Structures are given as C-alpha cells and as structure tokens.
Amino acid sequence: MEVVGICGSDVHYLVSGKIGPFVVKGPMVIGHEASGTVLEVGKDVKNLKPGDRVAIEPGITCRLCPDCKNGNYHLCRDMIFCATPPVDGNLTRYYVHDADFCHKLPDNMDLEEGALMEPLSVGVHACKRAGVRVGSVVLVLGAGPIGLVSMLTAKAMGASKVIITDLVxxxxxxxxxxxxxxxxxxxxxxTEDDIIKIIKTKLGQDPTVTLECTGAEQCVRVAVQVTRSGGVVILVGLGKFEMTVPLAGALVREVNIRGVFRYNNDYPIAIELVKTGKVNVKPLVTHHYTIEDTLKAFNTAKTGEGNPIKVLIHANPDWKPS
Ligand code: NAD
Ligand code: ZN
Structure with missing residues (x-):
C-alpha cells in the first residue's frame, strides 16, 4: 500500500461506530481511498504486473447478480467494500485486491493522485448522472472534498459557470x-429564499444542474427549488434518512431528482481527466502523515484543526515528506 486518504465515513466509523445500518461490531481496518504498488499477481492476472502503480477501486462486486449484469455494478447486492463493516479497509502495509478493480496509473500521475481517484470518481459519476455538458450552469452545494471534485469535474466537462456554497x-x-x-x-x-435569490442573481439565471454535496436538509430543499424547470438535481450528500422537501414544486416544473452512489466505470475517466491535465486534484491535499501517525491524521480530520480538506496517510515506510 502507498497512499490512503481519509474520508468522512472513516471518521464517522471511528467516532460513532456506525453509519446507518452498517455497525462496527469488532476491530476493523479503515481506509478505502487508496493507491498501491503491485508486488505480486495471481497466475491468471493479465492486466497488471509487479511494479505497476495502481489506484484501487474499493468495491468488489459479484459480477453475477442482475445489477452487475445490467451494468450497475456499483449497486451490486453482494458488494464487498473496503472499510464497510465487517470488511476490512486498506490502511495497511500490504493488501490483496481483485486485479480488475486495480487501475494502472499512467507515468505522469503520482500515488497521491492515485489515492484521490476515489473521491474524483464520485464527482465524475455525479456529473455523468447530471448530464453536465458544454454550457451547463451548475450549482454545487457544499465545498468539502466531494463538492470540490464535483466542481472540478463539471468544469472539465464543459460547464460554463459554477457557483459553490459552504458555511466555511x-x-x-x-x-x-x-x-x-x-x-x-x-x-x-x-433564509432559504435569501439563498435561492442570491444564487440566481450571481448566476444571472437558474442553475440547469444542482449537485447537492452536503446532505443538509436546507441544501436539499434549496436544490429542488432553485434548479431550472426541466433541470437536474443530483443528491450526493448523505444526510438524515428522512427529510421534509417541497416536492410538488419540483414535480410541476419537471425537475429531475437523481441519486448517486459511489461510481460505476468512473475510475478510468477520473484517471484520464488527471492524466490529460483537465483536472488538478493536488490542491485538495492539505495534510500528510505516516501510517505510524494515523491517530494524529484522524485527529486532524476529526477536529478540523489546521483547516484540512484531504488528509493523506503514507503507508510506504520509504515515503519522505517533500
Ligand atoms: P464534508 O463534510 O467534508 O463536506 C461537506 C461540506 O458541506 C462542508 O464543508 C460543510 O461546511 C458544508 N455544509 C454543511 N451544511 C451546509 C449548508 N447548510 N450549506 C452549505 N454548505 C454546508 O464531506 P465530503 O467528504 O465532501 O462529502 C460530502 C457528502 O457526500 C457527505 O454527506 C458524504 O457522506 C457524501 N458522500 C456521498 C457519496 C455517494 O456515493 N453518494 C460518496 C462520498 C461522500
Ligand atoms: Zn452483483
């Protein structure tokens, strides 16, 4: 293993011991935003060889269920996902993963960028689901790592204007x-009306696409009201299980509301975006720790001290701070 990023869900498992129905019942290795260097491959592996540097897509699918067969492998009912209890994650020195979920990094990408392909793939999936294209006018709610990668992807896919909100x-x-x-x-x-008015005034029009990346009820409510008639609202943020949202207004204006769950054939696109210079994920990284300092890394992510955005943990003992 080389680089493992800390995600909000890792912190959540550490602090609360559960996310919705997923409860940590025993010791569990965390980490799922990772890159590594291939040490050995199984005898039938053809896509990789020792020495290859890879971004690790953390969910292994069954490849047999109706969702897998329909091309929705990310919705596989038998998904085995790193650091979703009881499955161990990959914040370790060594780790075994199915070769078809390891994506070889091109020579001009480093292992930190490799680890960031996980959140970037969420942004790619969100923008694909939204149908972002040249001329799209995009509202992103929330400027955390997911809001930021969604914004970067929207721009790379041709959005002409992007507005992004946050509390911080x-x-x-x-x-x-x-x-x-x-x-x-x-x-x-x-008020909600104030927020809607300011967004429309700043953009000079209603957003054609809204990417909700906070999970906050206020933001979901704003999203369905501010988006242009016939436009698309993408729900990425995972908040309360039940919310009060003015849906009738969205119905009569034919606003399309679509969920997003992780990624589906998005790693290759995320890698292509970085390889070709269309997206630069490096500025997201604010903190580096060695694997021995994992507790400190989690403390930074948890407390927000030092204004972290993406905290990276280096699992390779040869890593030196640059
Ligand atoms: P984060 O907590 O770092 O970022 C959320 C941001 O939203 C924060 O900066 C916060 O200040 C801001 N925010 C909160 N309330 C707000 C409000 N009322 N108005 C404006 N901004 C507000 O989290 P993240 O890692 O960026 O992830 C964002 C969300 O996406 C989380 O809910 C996470 O669970 C979810 N997520 C979903 C998927 C998926 O597959 N659907 C994948 C990864 C993350
Ligand atoms: Zn399946």
Whole structure:
C-alpha cells in the first residue's frame, strides 16, 4: 500500500461506530481511498504486473447478480467494500485486491493522485448522472472534498459557470483557487429564499444542474427549488434518512431528482481527466502523515484543526515528506 486518504465515513466509523445500518461490531481496518504498488499477481492476472502503480477501486462486486449484469455494478447486492463493516479497509502495509478493480496509473500521475481517484470518481459519476455538458450552469452545494471534485469535474466537462456554497470560508477560498466562478458563504441568518435569490442573481439565471454535496436538509430543499424547470438535481450528500422537501414544486416544473452512489466505470475517466491535465486534484491535499501517525491524521480530520480538506496517510515506510 502507498497512499490512503481519509474520508468522512472513516471518521464517522471511528467516532460513532456506525453509519446507518452498517455497525462496527469488532476491530476493523479503515481506509478505502487508496493507491498501491503491485508486488505480486495471481497466475491468471493479465492486466497488471509487479511494479505497476495502481489506484484501487474499493468495491468488489459479484459480477453475477442482475445489477452487475445490467451494468450497475456499483449497486451490486453482494458488494464487498473496503472499510464497510465487517470488511476490512486498506490502511495497511500490504493488501490483496481483485486485479480488475486495480487501475494502472499512467507515468505522469503520482500515488497521491492515485489515492484521490476515489473521491474524483464520485464527482465524475455525479456529473455523468447530471448530464453536465458544454454550457451547463451548475450549482454545487457544499465545498468539502466531494463538492470540490464535483466542481472540478463539471468544469472539465464543459460547464460554463459554477457557483459553490459552504458555511466555511476556507473551503470557499479553496474553491476559488480551483476555479469556481462564484462562491456563496451561507450564514445562519439567511433564509432559504435569501439563498435561492442570491444564487440566481450571481448566476444571472437558474442553475440547469444542482449537485447537492452536503446532505443538509436546507441544501436539499434549496436544490429542488432553485434548479431550472426541466433541470437536474443530483443528491450526493448523505444526510438524515428522512427529510421534509417541497416536492410538488419540483414535480410541476419537471425537475429531475437523481441519486448517486459511489461510481460505476468512473475510475478510468477520473484517471484520464488527471492524466490529460483537465483536472488538478493536488490542491485538495492539505495534510500528510505516516501510517505510524494515523491517530494524529484522524485527529486532524476529526477536529478540523489546521483547516484540512484531504488528509493523506503514507503507508510506504520509504515515503519522505517533500
Ligand atoms: P464534508 O463534510 O467534508 O463536506 C461537506 C461540506 O458541506 C462542508 O464543508 C460543510 O461546511 C458544508 N455544509 C454543511 N451544511 C451546509 C449548508 N447548510 N450549506 C452549505 N454548505 C454546508 O464531506 P465530503 O467528504 O465532501 O462529502 C460530502 C457528502 O457526500 C457527505 O454527506 C458524504 O457522506 C457524501 N458522500 C456521498 C457519496 C455517494 O456515493 N453518494 C460518496 C462520498 C461522500
Ligand atoms: Zn452483483
């Protein structure tokens, strides 16, 4: 193993011991945003050889169920996913994974970028589901890692304008560095109507696509109301199981509401975007730790001290800070 990024869900398992129905009942290795170097391959493996550097797609599917056979392997009912209890993750020195879920990195990409292909693939999947294309006018709610990679992908897919919101200034600052056309800092005193009005005014029109990347009820409510008639709302953020959302308004305006779950054939696209320079994920990385300092790494991710966006853990003992 080389580089493993910390995801909000890893922190959640550590702090709460569960996410929805997934409960940690015994010791479990965390980590699922990872890259590695191939040490050995099974005798039938043809796509990889020792020495290859790979981005590891963390979900192994059954390849046989109706969802797998229909091309929706990410919805496989028998999915085995790193660090989703009881399955161990890959924040380890050595790890075994199915070869067809290891994506070889091109020479011009490094292992940190390799680990970031996991969140970037979520952004790619969200933008594909949204049908983002040249001329799309996009609202991204939430400037965490997922909101930021969604924004980067939307731009790479041709969106002409992107506005991104957050509660936290430093995340919006990062969004501007990464190319956001407009940012909106949400204050507690703002009403939903205020937020909708400011978004429309800044964009000069209604967004044609909204990517909801917070899971906050307020944001889901804004998303279905602010998106242009006939437009698309993509729900990426995972919040409360039940929410109150004004759906009739979306119905009469034929707003399309679509869920997103992880990724489906998106790693190759994510790699292509970085390889060709269309997306730069490096500025997302704010912190580096060795595997021995994993607790410190999790503390940074948990407390937000030092304004982390993406915290990376280096599992290879040869790693040196640059
Ligand atoms: P994060 O917590 O780092 O980022 C969320 C951001 O939203 C934060 O910066 C926060 O300040 C902001 N925010 C919260 N409430 C807000 C509000 N009312 N208005 C504006 N901004 C607000 O999380 P992340 O890693 O970026 O992930 C984002 C969401 O996506 C999480 O809910 C996560 O569970 C979910 N997720 C879903 C998938 C999927 O497959 N659907 C995959 C990965 C992550
Ligand atoms: Zn399956």
């Amino acid at each position: 200034d430093h995340r919006l600052k990062k969004a501007r560095e990464l190319g956001a056309d407009f940012t909106l800092r949400i204050h507690k005193s703002m």
